[in-house]
Amino acid sequence: MYELNICHLYPDLLNLYGDRGNIIALSRRCEWRDIEVKVENISIGDTFKYENYDIVFIGGGQDYEQTIIQDDLMNGKRQEIVEAVESGKVFLGICGGFQLLGKYYKTNDGKEIECLGAINIWTHGGDTRLIGDIVFEIDFLKNNGENYRVVGFENHAGKTYLGEGVKPLGKVIKGSGNNGEDGFEGAVYKNTFCTYSHGSLLPKNPVLADHLIMLALLNKYPDFQGLSPLNDDLENLAHESLIKRFIE
Ligand code: GLN
Numbered sequence: 001m002y003e004l005n006i007c008h009l010y011p012d013l014l015n016l017y018g019d020r021g022n023i024i025a026l027s028r029r030c031e032w033r034d035i036e037v038k039v040e041n042i043s044i045g046d047t048f049k050y051e052n053y054d055i056v057f058i059g060g061g062q063d064y065e066q067t068i069i070q071d072d073l074m075n076g077k078r079q080e081i082v083e084a085v086e087s088g089k090v091f092l093g094i095c096g097g098f099q100l101l102g103k104y105y106k107t108n109d110g111k112e113i114e115c116l117g118a119i120n121i122w123t124h125g126g127d128t129r130l131i132g133d134i135v136f137e138i139d140f141l142k143n144n145g146e147n148y149r150v151v152g153f154e155n156h157a158g159k160t161y162l163g164e165g166v167k168p169l170g171k172v173i174k175g176s177g178n179n180g181e182d183g184f185e186g187a188v189y190k191n192t193f194c195t196y197s198h199g200s201l202l203p204k205n206p207v208l209a210d211h212l213i214m215l216a217l218l219n220k221y222p223d224f225q226g227l228s229p230l231n232d233d234l235e236n237l238a239h240e241s242l243i244k245r246f247i248e
Contacts, residue, residue: 002224003036004216007053009077009097010061010069011041017153019059019094021200025209026055033228035217044072050084054216060095060198063107063157070113073100078116085118090216091192094201098187098194099123099158108157119189120163126180131155133246134175134197136185141207149173150205151242152197160196162187169195174247191215204242206235 008023027037042048050056061069073081085091085101093101102121105113115123134154141148150170159179162168168178169186177185177196186195193212195201202209210227217224 001034001036002217002221003038004030004054004213004220005052006037006039007048007050007056008039008041009048009056009058010043010065011059012043013065013069014059014061014096016060016062016095017155017198018200019198022057022059022092022094022202022209025200025202025206026057026213029206029209029230030213032230035213044069045076048077048080050080050087050089053084053089054220055090055092055212056081056084057092058094058097058100060097060156062096066096066100066105066113073116074114081116082118085190085192088191088219090212090219092201092212093192093194094198095154095156095196098196099156099160101192101194102160103163105158119187119192119194120166121160121187121194122163123158123160125157126159129155129157130159130176130180130196132175133242134177134185135173135243135246136170136175136177136197137173138170138208141211143207148205148207149243150195150197150201150208151199151239151246152195152201152204153199154196155198156196160187165189169193191219203235204239206230206232206239
């Protein structure tokens with residue numbers, strides 16, 4: 001029997017727009033396939049050892065919550081998070097979590113907040129918030145032979161830029177994406193996936209959810225043969241109807 005251990009970092013502080021739905025989607029899609037799942041919540045003061053987990057998730061928060069966890073993150077968990085990302089652990093970061101995984105966050109008033117530096121990205125606070133529904137396409141996942149379209153909801157003041165070695169997760173079709181300028185959305189480095197999409201991301205985009213599950217299983221069980229298909233009729237209907245509503 002296969003088994004996956006999922007870590008939810010700071011669920012009590014970084015959980016905007018139902019980010020926890022990502023954990024629920026990962027868990028249910030595993031359980032429906034008889035893959036055992038254990039979820040552990042790790043927050044301020046808790047020890048985080050990345051070897052204990054197969055998937056690590058960090059959600060979004062306002063600047064305020066990001067400041068509350070700053071000390072715990074930078075002085076308690078930084079080393080383990082950087083090593084987790086570098087080791088190829090499956091990691092998902094949404095919005096504030098995406099920003100925190102980067103090198104720094106320079107606020108609007110010029111203050112530079114040091115971040116984890118786990119991936120080569122950085123964020124500058126903008127004058128206006130980038131808010132609304134977002135659709136972007138991913139070229140490494142296909143749906144009926146076409147690039148997979150991800151649908152979500154973004155709300156951020158931070159504008160994020162990608163450095164060398166980091167690829168965008170996708171190309172924006174509707175919405176602002178990372179910075180409203182270069183047409184890119186999110187970031188991929190090794191098995192770390194980041195995006196500005198709340199909403200929650202994975203229940204709305206089951207193909208992406210399965211991609212993360214599959215990578216985690218392959219990491220743990222090198223002879224893993226692939227995920228059995230699920231009946232996603234309802235999920236696909238919701239996914240397609242949202243995309244239609246937002247871009248047509
Ligand atoms: N505080 C960050 C910003 O506004 C992240 C917001 C979020 O996680 N939605 O840019």
